[in-house]
Amino acid sequence: MSAVGGRDAGRKGADRPPIVVYEGVVKRFGAFTALDGVSAQVNRGEVVCLIGPSGSGKSTLLRCTNALEAIDSGRVVFDGAPLPRRESEARHVRRRMGMVFQNFELFPHMTALENVAVGRSTVLSEADGTAKVRARALLAKVGLADKADNYPSTLSGGQQQRVAIARALAMDPEVMLFDEPTSALDPETIGEVLGVMKQLADEGMTMVVVTHEMTFARRVGNWVIVFDHGRIVEQGPPAQVFDAPREVRTREFLSHLGWGGDSG
Amino acid sequence: MDIDFSPVLDNWRFLGFGLMMTIVLSVASMAAASVVGASIGIARSYGPRPLTIPLAFYVDTMRAIPVLVVLVWTFFAFPIATGITLPPFWAALVALSAHIAAYIAEIVRAGIASVRPGQARAALALGMSRAQVVRKIILPQAIVRMLPAYGSILSITIKDTAIATVIAVPELMRQSETVAAQSFRPMEVFTTTMLVFFLLLFPVTRGVDAIYRRVAHLGRS
Amino acid sequence: MKLDWSVPWQYRWMLADGVLVTVMLAVLTMAIAIPGGIAVMLLRQSGSRVLRAVGAAFVEFFRNLPLILLVYWSFYVLPIIVDIQLSPFATGLVALCLNVSAYNAETFRAGVNSIRAGQRNAGLALGMSRWQVMRKVILPQSTRRILPVLASTWVSLFKDTSLVSVIAVGDLAHNALQIRSQTFRVLEMLTVMAAIYWCLGYPQAKLVDWIHRRYGVSE
Numbered sequence: 005m006s007a008v009g010g011r012d013a014g015r016k017g018a019d020r021p022p023i024v025v026y027e028g029v030v031k032r033f034g035a036f037t038a039l040d041g042v043s044a045q046v047n048r049g050e051v052v053c054l055i056g057p058s059g060s061g062k063s064t065l066l067r068c069t070n071a072l073e074a075i076d077s078g079r080v081v082f083d084g085a086p087l088p089r090r091e092s093e094a095r096h097v098r099r100r101m102g103m104v105f106q107n108f109e110l111f112p113h114m115t116a117l118e119n120v121a122v123g124r125s126t127v128l129s130e131a132d133g134t135a136k137v138r139a140r141a142l143l144a145k146v147g148l149a150d151k152a153d154n155y156p157s158t159l160s161g162g163q164q165q166r167v168a169i170a171r172a173l174a175m176d177p178e179v180m181l182f183d184e185p186t187s188a189l190d191p192e193t194i195g196e197v198l199g200v201m202k203q204l205a206d207e208g209m210t211m212v213v214v215t216h217e218m219t220f221a222r223r224v225g226n227w228v229i230v231f232d233h234g235r236i237v238e239q240g241p242p243a244q245v246f247d248a249p250r251e252v253r254t255r256e257f258l259s260h261l262g263w264g265g266d267s268g
Numbered sequence: 269m270d271i272d273f274s275p276v277l278d279n280w281r282f283l284g285f286g287l288m289m290t291i292v293l294s295v296a297s298m299a300a301a302s303v304v305g306a307s308i309g310i311a312r313s314y315g316p317r318p319l320t321i322p323l324a325f326y327v328d329t330m331r332a333i334p335v336l337v338v339l340v341w342t343f344f345a346f347p348i349a350t351g352i353t354l355p356p357f358w359a360a361l362v363a364l365s366a367h368i369a370a371y372i373a374e375i376v377r378a379g380i381a382s383v384r385p386g387q388a389r390a391a392l393a394l395g396m397s398r399a400q401v402v403r404k405i406i407l408p409q410a411i412v413r414m415l416p417a418y419g420s421i422l423s424i425t426i427k428d429t430a431i432a433t434v435i436a437v438p439e440l441m442r443q444s445e446t447v448a449a450q451s452f453r454p455m456e457v458f459t460t461t462m463l464v465f466f467l468l469l470f471p472v473t474r475g476v477d478a479i480y481r482r483v484a485h486l487g488r489s
Numbered sequence: 490m491k492l493d494w495s496v497p498w499q500y501r502w503m504l505a506d507g508v509l510v511t512v513m514l515a516v517l518t519m520a521i522a523i524p525g526g527i528a529v530m531l532l533r534q535s536g537s538r539v540l541r542a543v544g545a546a547f548v549e550f551f552r553n554l555p556l557i558l559l560v561y562w563s564f565y566v567l568p569i570i571v572d573i574q575l576s577p578f579a580t581g582l583v584a585l586c587l588n589v590s591a592y593n594a595e596t597f598r599a600g601v602n603s604i605r606a607g608q609r610n611a612g613l614a615l616g617m618s619r620w621q622v623m624r625k626v627i628l629p630q631s632t633r634r635i636l637p638v639l640a641s642t643w644v645s646l647f648k649d650t651s652l653v654s655v656i657a658v659g660d661l662a663h664n665a666l667q668i669r670s671q672t673f674r675v676l677e678m679l680t681v682m683a684a685i686y687w688c689l690g691y692p693q694a695k696l697v698d699w700i701h702r703r704y705g706v707s708e
Contacts, residue, residue, distance in 0.1 A: 072389055091398065099395025109390035113408045113486040123394040126404055157485035168390075175394060332690030334648035336662060337683050344669075345679040423553070430555035434655065441558055454565035462554060462562060469553035 015241070016226040017047030021084065023179055023210055024069060028078035031064055031234075038064040040234035041078065046179065046227075051211045053221035053242075056231030057257060062214040063106075065231075066181050069212065070094075070101045083178070099127050102172025106184040108164040110156040116143060116167045117152040123175050135174075142170040146200050162193025166200055173204075180204065182213040198224075218263050222246050230254045275451030276460045279443075286443030287464060293360060293439055294426045300365035301425070305372025312373065313380045314402065323373070330370030335428050339363040343435040360432035368425055375417040379410035412480075412487030419476025423469050430465070440464065496674040497681040507664030508685065510578070514650045514660060518585040519643060525586060526593025533598060544594070551591035557652045560584045564656040581653030581660075589646055596638045600631035633704050640697045647693060648686070661685060 024046040031039040039061045046052050054062040067073040068080055071087045071094040079086045082101075088094050110119050120139035124130040143149050146166040156164050165185055172180060182201065186194045198220050205211060205224050215221055221228055222242045229239040230251070238251040246263065249255050276283065308327065312320050330338070342363040347353040354362065383406050391401040430441035440461060448457040497504065532544030551559070563584040568574050575583065604627050612622035654663035665682035669675050 067389075070393055072392060095392075095395045095397060098393055101393070103390070103393035105386055105390055107384075107386055109384075109386045111387065111390075111405055111409075112488050113412065122404065123396075126400050127395040155485060157488055171394070181393075328691060328694055329687060331644070331694045332648075333683055333686045334651035334662065334690075336651045336654070337679075337686055340666070341679045341683055345676045348676040427555040430557045431652065433557065441555065441561075444558075445561070448565065454561075455569050458558065458562045458566050461558060465555055465558060466550060466553050470549060473553060 015047060015050075017049045017210075020048050022047050023083055024212070025081040026065065026068075026078070027081065029065065029068060029075050029080060030077040031061075031068060031073060031075050037234050039068070039075070042234070042236055043078075044229055044236060044239060046210065046212055048210055049208050050226045051205045051213065051224055052227045052229060053225035054212065054214045054229050054231060055216070055218070055221055055257070056237070057260075060231040061234040062231050063183050064234075066103075066183050066212060066214050069179075069181055070098045070103060072098075072103075095127075099123075099175050100178050102169075102175060102177035102180045104165070104168050104172055104180065104182045104185045106187050108156070108161070108168045108188070110164050110168055110171070112156050115153050115155055116148065116159065119156070119167055120170045120174050123171060127175070139170070139174060142173050143167070145173075146170045147196070160193055161189045162196045165189065165193075165197045169197075169200055169204075179210040179212065182211065182215070184214050184216065186215070186217055216261070218246070218258070218261060230257065232257070271456060272453060273456045273460070275447055275453045276456055279447045279451075283440065283443050283447065283461075283464075286438060286440035287468075289357075289437065289439040289443075290426070290429050290441075290468075293357065293364070293429045293432065293437065294422075296361055297364040297368060297429070298422055298425050300361065301368035301372050301421075304365065304369035306376050308369060308373035309376025309380070310402075312377050327370040327373050330367050331374075335364070335367045336431050336434065338367050339431055339435060342366075356432070356435045356437045359435055360429070360437045364425065364428055364432070368421060368428070371421050371424070372418070375414050375421065376410070378417075379414040380406060382413055383409045409487045412483050415476065415480045415483070419473065419480070422476065423473050426469055426472065427465075492677055493674055494677055496668070496672050496677055500668045500672075503664050503668060504661065504681070504685065507659060507661035508689070510658065510664075511647070511650050511660045511662075511689075514578070514581060514585065514653065514658070515643070515647045517582055518589055518646055518650075521582075521586045522589035522593050523639075525590035526597055529590055529594035530597040530601070533594065534601075548591045548594050551587050552595070554588075556584065556588050556649055557655060559588060560652055560656055563587075577653070577656050577658045580656060581650075581658045584653070585646065585649065588649070589642060592642050593639070596635055596642065597631075600635035600638075601627050603634050604630050636704050637697070637701045640700045644690065644693050644697050648690060651686070 022045040026042050026044045029039050029042040030037070042061070042065060044052075054065065056062055064073060068075050069082075071080075074089065081087075082097055087097060110116075111122065114122060117136060117139050120142055121132070121135040124135035124138060125132050128135075140149065140152060143152055146169055148163060148166055148170070151159060151163060151167075156167070159167065169180075169185075185201070186197050189197060194217070198217065201211070201213070201220070202224050213221070213225070225242050227239065228242050228245040230237045230245060230249075230253075232253050237257075238245060238249060238254045240250075244250075245254065246258065249258065308323050312323050312327075315323070339360065343354065343356065343359040346359070387405055387409065388401050391405040396404070429437075429439055432439055433441040433445060436442060444457050444461040448454040451457065529544050529547055532540050533548070535541060535544070560581060563580045564577070567580070567583065601623075608626055608630065609622055612626040613619075617625065650660055651662035654660055654666060657663060662682065665678055665685075669678040672678070
């Protein structure tokens, strides 16, 4: 296997201990092996993009990162400590990570403001008023201050996903996990979501992004990991992976998407 | 064919009392069945297997037996088996509640199951506990989704109270039979009763539909 | 308390007779109420406003009425109005058919409406008649929606047949209640009646669950 992250001196955040480390992670669903010995790491302040064909294990790895899925062997280390197996302890780790879903998963019975505030009020037991002040500021940050009292059903896909990002940010996460955040969006609203994500990256947020948006991975990502059949095919800085892929399967995957190379 | 509605008019108090009993029995049965049914539905969704198996048996048994049979058994056989005699109204309340609770348990369970798993994932990802996820995220949506089915159960309950006539509960059906038999005017009496039941049930069905249309978006994840 | 379980056994043929009548009532009702439901549905979709109103009134009226009241009404009032004396069995059948046809009409309507308008247009664009579109394009697709609901209606119907016992149709409930009042073995007879209904109804309820899982469409 080619370059393992941490040894890359030039990699962003290499000077500090990594925030997430995957060590030989295996995840099976019945007879199907979704992750077949995945080792990688995420440095602080880095934007790591996971790319690869559908069903190649990217989203599964993301769900193993915050213990939404239990792994069958190997370990996932978060901030120096392996993820706990017990549900009650996993909760304490999850609140330190934010997650954004492909289908937004906003809570339909709450307004945009309540969606953003609910994490702080229920999980951190913060007073409703305080949580809402914070929520309002975050809605403003994603450009939706005027939609605070709207129910999700009255928002466009792009707006819903921005609310979902604000909801995740409300917990002051140390890392943000994005699971194909633009796959369910109309083309014209993809840009507004990617814009918010770019802004977060510029502010130094650590992000793990499962995406099919190659332009985003190329321009915003600091590190790209290519998946196929539950294994990492190749990883490296975007310039290397996109412009000079070492592996045949990476080239096949990229050309399949019509990626003709973009040396930017 | 001569038509004479005077027996209906002469006995309006007697029939009105029946209507009141129908409403009281419906509301009481629905309330009791909702509490019992919701408990069973939630227990079947989240409870341990030793609990869910007998509950499933109870629900399926109630779904398999006619409400008439439950009613006569509760009124006539239950006192012999246990030594506890129930007056007709209470026997009807117990039997109807036991029967309808099974249906409510089913819609509660289906409502819970219909909420996308992603909703629970999103709430867990925020760090909520399982109990918080159920209480704050799943149940509120499930309740909205249950509303149309719950409305049908309400109208079924009102209709089923009429069967309590077989154990002589003085509800509208029973009172109508009495008036019809005494006056020999079944056509006028039963036709009036039909209209009264229709006027009672039609707004219930329509009302629940209207409420659901207004809140449906709250359950649409 | 002394129980005597020989009584139900002694009257087993009368109970079997009741089961037969119950099954026949349910089968005949469904056999009539399926075409009946389709007919009422077609009324509701017809071009004439009057016919549509008649169809809607039929559905709303018979769905919003206690079946036991409809049974009494058919027994006492119907003969006065139409001047025909029907047997209790036929009277019960009429009441059940009116009730189930109304439910079926609504089931068919919901099933047919669940098919996108584009499908209908595509059929019409091929030059099919409205009836051909219904038969060849819409109905086959809506079967998945209709079948599970129809199955649930069947189970309800099977249990509802017990209500015709109040007008002395010799169904299972009526026969069991008769034996009870002849022998005074109340607990035994009522328990046996419940057990027989359970044996008949439980597999049906399970079958319906299976049909819902197999064909049910989740939103």
